[in-house]
Amino acid sequence: MKSHLFRAAALFLAALVAFIATLVSGNQPLLGLDLQGGVSVVYQPKSDNVTDEALDEATDIIRNRVDALGVAEPEISRQGSTIVVDLPGVEQQQRALELVGQTAELRFRPVLASVGVASPFPISEDCPQELTIPEDDDPAATVLLPSIDGELLCLGPTLLTGNALETASASIAGGLLTGGGNAWQVNPTFREGPDGIDLFNEAAVLCNTQTIECPTARLAIVLDGLVQSAPTINVPFFNRDQIQITGNFEAEEAQDLATTLRFGALPVELEAQQTRTISASIGTDVLSSGVTAGIIGLVLVAIFLLSYYRLSGLVAIVGLLISAMLLWSIISLLGEAFGLALSLSGIVGLIVAIGVSADSNIVYFENVKDAVASGKRVITSVERAYRNSISTIIKADVVSLIAAVLLYVLTVGAVKGFALYLGIATILDLIIAMLFMRPMLLWLAQTDAAQTNPRILGLPDNAVTAAMLRKQGGKKKSSGSGNQSESNKKAKK
Amino acid sequence: MTLTSDLYNSRSKIDFAPIWKRSLPISLGLVVLGVIITSVFGVNRSIEFEGGALFSVPVEQSVTVGEVRDVVGVPQARIQRIENADGSSAMRVQIPTELASEFDRVGADLNAVLIPGEQISRDTVGPTWGSQITQSAVRALVLFFIVVAIYLAIRLEPKMALGALVAVVHDLVLTVTVYSILRIEVSPATVIALLTILGYSLYDTVVVYDKVLENWIEPANRRKKYSDLMNESMNQVIMRSVNTTITTVLPVASMLIIGAFLLGGDSLRGFAIALLIGLLLGTYSSIFVAAPLLAWIKERYPDPLPEKI
Secondary structure, X not given: OHXXXXXXXXXXXXXXXXXXXXXXXXXXXXXXXXXXXXXXXXXXXXXXXXXXXXXXXXXXXXXXXXXXXXXXXXXXXXXXXXEEEEEEOOOOHHHHHHHHHOOOOEEEEEEEEEEOOOOOOOOOOOOOOOOOOHHHOOOOOOEEEEEOOOOEEEEOOOXXXXXXXXXXEEEEOOHHHHOOOOOEEEEEEEOOOOOOHHHHXXXXXXXXXXXXXXXXXXXXXXXXXXXXXXXXXXXOOOXXXXXXXXXXXXXXXXXXXXXXXHHOOOOOOEXXXXXXXXXXXXXXXXXXXXXXXXXXXXXXXXXXXXXXXHHHHHXXXXXXXXXXXXXXXXXXXXXXXXXXXXXXXXXXXXXXXXXXHHHHHHHHHXXXXXXXHOOOOHHHHHHHHHHHHHHHHHHHHHHHHHHHHHHXXXXXXXXXXXXXXXXXXXXXHHHHHHHHHHHHHHHHHOOHHHHHOHHHHOOOOOHHHHHHHHHHOOOOOXXXXXXXXXXXHHHHX | OOHHHHHHOOXXXXXXXXXXXXXXXXXXXXXXXXXXXXXXXXXXXXXHHHOEEEEEEEXXXXXXXXXXXXXXOOOOOEEEEEEOOOOOEEEEEEEOHHHHHHHHHHHHHHHHOEOOOOOOEXXXXXXXXXXXXXXXXXXXXXXXXXXXXXXXXXXXXXXXXXXXXXXXXXXXXXXXXXXXXXXXXXXXXXXXXXXXXXXXXXXXXXXXXXXXXXXXXXXHHOOOOHHHHHHHHHHHHHHHHHHHHHHHHHHHXXXXXXXXXXXXXXXXHHXXXXXXXXXXXXXXXXXXXXXXXXXXXXXXXXXXXXXXX
């Protein structure tokens, strides 16, 4: 019968190992903005028929923009048909948000000079001396912008925009003869006609012949004030679908550039539906009150369970502890792997879970008590009561799970966070009921202490007597507990 | 033998019948009254549902609402003083969505009354956003009711599914009614709390019904009146109901008292009040609404007896 104890201990140890591993790795739950302060914006596309791909792409582009701004720990996620941008901290974020929602334009500009590199070409006089700030990045102006590789480029007025492009792809160039191993190239395809390939060919002529408008023969592709690539134009005329941008591209670089060309601008027009600015002090207040309330609530529940159910109550408390350790690990993991933050609604979901978990234990313990009161032996009662209880617990938990899944799929924002943690906690409740609560009680029930004195399990101690009295068909009411233990002993013999 | 020790040993013999005779019609009457009250007076909807901008500005004690109103300069603004438990105070300024062009100016001007070094919290919500959120939540709720009804009908009985859903609707309607009467603001936090109540309430009812079903299967119980059987089953699960209510109310009550009143935390209060009301209602309805309702349905429309071979 020791196997019960081992099984229960195994789950406890597994939870403990997960918890310690999480602590050691320095992984912590990611806190939502309502708990640490910051700016949160929910964007929604202006038009209704937007593809999933476009939304994913827009999410990626926004993420790149925010990263480029150097905001610490931004959280950008797609939720249904909305994109949620969460930026911790408040000071500089308002400006950041203005840039995030812009439908930026992909611009093709001639390179006038590469600053900092000795240039054989005459540097245009109107080249700015300092980096152009985003507000001054006018399409018709001459600007000084950095490239992805860190080169500083002086660029002339925009010759054409991303509107001229149809699509772009990345592929491996020229086969074996190129000799450079896996040399990747990018293949842009322009639209037909005067608004497409013709515009590009006009620019190509300027650059290929190295006129004063394009002395370096290079045409820069600029997005969000950053030069994505500045290839040299080798011929004056191109067919719209036979253009190759070559260079020492790695696979990833080539694919990124192709993506930028394809979705340079945000593929959808976004509208801010909700903007929240939460001051850091309010966030911290809420967090500390929430945590204090949670801990005090837990302690009260623990005291109640212990005083009412004795050792069984202790089993319930250890079960809650396992649940807490696993939740901490899972929440930390979700934060680390998917950037999922724990918000106030999530904490409420967890406090609720304390109640649900205790509930399952109580359903079980009360069933055991019923069985004992009806005269069954402690060990039999524990086994029998489990069958009835687990069916009740599963029914109730399935209802909770249905709620969690539907809410998670069909809603956004705070409700979604609540649903996620409610769902996780409900599944843990089932696991702990089956793999910890039952084996622990089975093990406890067959110990000598529990057999002779069921009171330590929080059970009525007149079990066997009641059974004997019933068999005799005599008095229905049991006598006081004074001679109770005696009859117990007799019964055992 | 005292009642408490009887309860403790699941041997209580409380006669619920006379209580049920009154509690069922009274509760259902209250639900009707609640629907009327709520539809007449409506609820106090938070900015998330109304649209507009909400500023929360930490101010010195000496600053008055009038001074803030002068700074804001918009007659339609709703301005309210919030006294925090730690002695600090803040002004809540809400501006309707029609004045969207004024939002930035008001935000900047409010710095005049702000305690230096503190930050202004600001919520801006588009005019259609709240209704979209509400719609998606209502859609989820309707679907939830359908799926749960089917599930309970299969796992328990169709009549039990009906009884459980009536009890849940009872809890939701009465919680919203309390919000309507006390004019407590209904925010997304409240919506979440209501969804939680739903879960608890169903859990309570499922436990009661499961016990009746378990007893009903015993051949000896088949000849009993359903309400008598319900009475017996209720006595068996009453301690469970009381104890689980205690264990769920303890964390929520500590959230309300510690979180909302001692340490301050406006957003916690929104959750805790609805949860507390809903939890107590959930326990009440599982004992005094769901149970008698099922007995009433069963006796009025008895199940066909199993055919004799």
